[in-house]
Amino acid sequence: MRLPRRRIDPGQLDENWQPRLYLRLIALVLVVAYAIAFVLENRRPQKVHFVFATASVSLIWLVLLALAVGLVGGILLGQLERRRRRRRAE
Numbered sequence: 001m002r003l004p005r006r007r008i009d010p011g012q013l014d015e016n017w018q019p020r021l022y023l024r025l026i027a028l029v030l031v032v033a034y035a036i037a038f039v040l041e042n043r044r045p046q047k048v049h050f051v052f053a054t055a056s057v058s059l060i061w062l063v064l065l066a067l068a069v070g071l072v073g074g075i076l077l078g079q080l081e082r083r084r085r086r087r088r089a090e
Contacts, residue, residue, distance in 0.1 A: 042059040
């Protein structure tokens with residue numbers, strides 16, 4: 001049993017074409033590929049000297065730790081600034 005072939009109307013293709021969606025998908029694929037390559041390139045261990053101890057940690061974990069500390073610090077500083085502005089307004 002054969003299924004009937006549907007003809008595609010060129011006008012319908014123009015209506016369904018979403019260049020922004022495809023551009024975002026391509027950008028997302030490129031970012032994910034870059035992230036995977038970044039992790040693979042930075043997986044060798046490095047010695048880290050903390051104040052009271054020394055540890056051998058993969059470089060990617062150091063980068064992610066620095067990113068997390070910066071993110072949390074930025075959020076906390078933003079909260080402090082918002083609190084100061086509220087107190088001045090009162």
